[in-house]
Amino acid sequence: MKKESQLNRPGGKRISRRKMLQIAAGMGAGGAAALSLPSCAALSKGGKRAVTKGRIKQSIVHWCFAKYWDVEKACLIARQLGCKSVELIGPEDFATLHKYGLTCAIAPCGMPDPPFVKGFNNPKYHDEIIATTKKTIDSCAEFGVKTVIAFTGYKWRDAEDPNSGEISPVEGAENCVKGLKKLCSYAEKKGVNVAMEILNTRATDHPMKGHPGYQGDHTDYCIEIIKQVGSPRMKLLFDIYHVQVMDGDIIRRIRQYKDYIGHYHTAGNPGRGELDDKQEINYRAIMKEIVKTGYKGYVGQEFIPTRDPVKSLREAVVLCDV
Secondary structure, three states: OOOOOOOOOHHHOOOOHHHHHHHHHHOOOOHHHHHHOHHHHHHHOOOOOOOOOOOOEEEEEHHHHOOOOOHHHHHHHHHHHOOOEEEOOOHHHHHHHHHOOOEOOOEOOOOOOOOOOOOOOOHHHHHHHHHHHHHHHHHHHHHOOOEEEEOOOEOEEEOOEEEEEEOOHHHHHHHHHHHHHHHHHHHHHHOOEEEEEOOOOOOOOOOOOOOOOEOOOOHHHHHHHHHHHOOOOEEEEEEHHHHHHHOOOHHHHHHHHHHHEEEEEEOOOOOOOOOOOOOOOOHHHHHHHHHHOOOOOEEEEOOOOOOOHHHHHHHHHHHHOO
């Protein structure tokens, strides 16, 4: 069997962040040439805002669009659509966001790519994760970024080798609680939230559509870890796409866990594409429910565009502006 770092990746090679972005963006029509698409040109000349109500604060997840737009272009598009954030970009770009009057709704943890493989479920990675995430937290505190991401990690004892044996769910949860308590103690002092993401393990056709081997693949499991950490700074990144794949019953879960949710992500299912009528999730109803819960955080648009990325993003932002 191939190592987990090679599973579900084209050609069986380890995939870097750059390659992830190329693969994801390559699924869209036109690649980098999309920068010259008519809709993008229209935006740059001052298209209409997509956000008119603003009860949902929306964010662009940059990795989904990184081959189409650099950070500056993403900031321009975010402002013109009415989004308030470009997220999952590192501290080196926080000043650029500030220049455009934007924030980073949730920051990466700083771990080597892919960051979701080595996580808090494995004590051998605790020192590295905590050290790198603390550096990000320091930058977040400096620039007013409110949240940094965290992951349970893959369940193998050597995160990149499925032949190394499995960490049991109970052991993995206990390890997560120990490591996250240490991190949250620091985050509390800095006024920054830590949001652990649920990821699905079912989709196997693309390295960013599913994550076979990831331990935190069910909502209830992640919530129990968060409860045991017991910090007001410890939250759940409720990725609607991943939750739909693994658990479903989205609105009921939002109602049940609203006090623990610190961030939301979107994408269409199946396929992690646009939020259109070719996928099964009723995003308008979900956004209305999020508003009802009194949620004041951000919703990140994290779908992989399969056509004109600006048009797709505009449609998603309009749909979620309830």
